[in-house]
Amino acid sequence: MKKFLLTLALVGPAASAAQAQTVVEFWHSFGDAKRSGWIQARADAFNKANPGVKVVPSYKGSYNDSLQATILAARQGKAPALVQIFEVGSQLALDSGAFQPVSSVKNVDFSDYIKPVINYYTIGGKVNSLPFNSSSPVLYFNQELLKKAGLDPRTPPTTFGALMKACQKIEAAKLDAKCFGMSLNGWFVEQWMAQQGQTLLNNGNGRQGRATSTTLDSRAAQNIFSFFKTMQDRGYYTYTGKLEDWDGSDAIFTNQKAAFHITSTADIGNIRDAAKKNGFTVGVGALPIPDGSKRNGVVIGGASLWISKGVSKAQAEGALDFALFMTNTQNMAEWHKLTGYYPVRQSSIDLLRKQGWFSQTPLQLVAFNQLTRTVPSPATAGGLNGAAIQTRRIIEEGLQKVLGGQGVDAALKDTKARADAALGEYNANFK
Numbered sequence: 001m002k003k004f005l006l007t008l009a010l011v012g013p014a015a016s017a018a019q020a021q022t023v024v025e026f027w028h029s030f031g032d033a034k035r036s037g038w039i040q041a042r043a044d045a046f047n048k049a050n051p052g053v054k055v056v057p058s059y060k061g062s063y064n065d066s067l068q069a070t071i072l073a074a075r076q077g078k079a080p081a082l083v084q085i086f087e088v089g090s091q092l093a094l095d096s097g098a099f100q101p102v103s104s105v106k107n108v109d110f111s112d113y114i115k116p117v118i119n120y121y122t123i124g125g126k127v128n129s130l131p132f133n134s135s136s137p138v139l140y141f142n143q144e145l146l147k148k149a150g151l152d153p154r155t156p157p158t159t160f161g162a163l164m165k166a167c168q169k170i171e172a173a174k175l176d177a178k179c180f181g182m183s184l185n186g187w188f189v190e191q192w193m194a195q196q197g198q199t200l201l202n203n204g205n206g207r208q209g210r211a212t213s214t215t216l217d218s219r220a221a222q223n224i225f226s227f228f229k230t231m232q233d234r235g236y237y238t239y240t241g242k243l244e245d246w247d248g249s250d251a252i253f254t255n256q257k258a259a260f261h262i263t264s265t266a267d268i269g270n271i272r273d274a275a276k277k278n279g280f281t282v283g284v285g286a287l288p289i290p291d292g293s294k295r296n297g298v299v300i301g302g303a304s305l306w307i308s309k310g311v312s313k314a315q316a317e318g319a320l321d322f323a324l325f326m327t328n329t330q331n332m333a334e335w336h337k338l339t340g341y342y343p344v345r346q347s348s349i350d351l352l353r354k355q356g357w358f359s360q361t362p363l364q365l366v367a368f369n370q371l372t373r374t375v376p377s378p379a380t381a382g383g384l385n386g387a388a389i390q391t392r393r394i395i396e397e398g399l400q401k402v403l404g405g406q407g408v409d410a411a412l413k414d415t416k417a418r419a420d421a422a423l424g425e426y427n428a429n430f431k
Helices: 031-048 063-075 087-095 115-120 141-149 160-172 188-194 204-206 219-233 246-254 263-275 313-326 329-338 346-354 363-373 388-403 408-430
Strands: 005-009 020-028 053-059 082-086 130-133 137-143 178-182 258-264 282-285 301-308
Touching: 020 031, 020 063, 020 082, 020 313, 031 053, 031 313, 031 329, 053 313, 053 329, 063 082, 063 087, 063 363, 082 087, 082 313, 087 204, 087 301, 087 388, 115 130, 115 363, 130 263, 130 313, 137 141, 137 188, 137 263, 137 363, 141 160, 160 178, 160 219, 160 258, 178 246, 188 219, 188 388, 219 388, 219 408, 246 258, 246 263, 258 263, 263 329, 263 363, 282 363, 301 313, 329 346, 388 408
Parallel strands: 020 053, 178 258
Antiparallel strands: 005 020, 005 082, 082 301, 130 301, 137 258, 137 282
């Protein structure tokens, strides 16, 4: 998953002397030069090949900021044409009425898109948005610290119990580092619910009907909260004390203050480079799961490209053409190499294999295997929830209470009550 948003807004057609031109403005949340530069280069190439359309990328702030700005623009009759929306904003995007399914713009063959990715954005039998930057969580580890503790980096822990056993050795080795660190983020809770085959929400994770309650009173949720409590009580866990502090959590690991770390696959390149700079070798393993669970796979994170409803047919088609170009086989392979995000197309994975990419960068192979082996189900498809931004924060606050000493049962009871109330308040707008 991680913390960005992208949007494409259309300005009206501007006539040139030779030909009317459809201008497509692209709003996005990639403010860094590397990713925004890549997007601009794709737009330049598309514009050159399609003189009748002009794509204009534009940075619009965070995922949430960009989504809210797009909905406001739609209400004002100034809807952007193509919008990058983070995965948990999908229900809110649908409920806004501001977008049209990409499958309704014109016929598109979606068979090449990786199943667990396209499944997330397929709602009510319609492909509502086109996958773009997709990610999932993996386990990172400091190979040198593991060796010092007598652990084999070739066999990283794959379950909660195995991770705790590894932590015993890390602690006994007195390495001046905590065993385990990760950002306190509700996205990971969603992943661990899915790994246990448990939906986060009722009504088929909100996909068979509007979600009206969470499943935070389930055994699966208790396993997750208990894991954090045990890790904290034993002194194995560390974080910055802030919610959703991705960068701070990464820094703890790359500064060798934690032997194990969980974060997004999109960080593989950055973490690998920081590890090399700080004098250690990073390893990557599959996301550890609760003991006794059958590995079901991951829920896709990241964002996708949505097309606004309030634009002309030419604008919608121009936006979709650009989105398809930006996510074609070659471009997605290059995007993956640049950023670490999944390339979203099976043909891109095949191209990367042919190029020997996974031999050169074996860390990426773990992430790909974890994704492609995901078992399709309502749990792994991901939860649809219009109040997801709020309920995710409520879950994070519940975990923080456990870390502060509150019992698991009490924390879960309170967290469920608050999350269910947030769902009810949101759903009241649609009665």
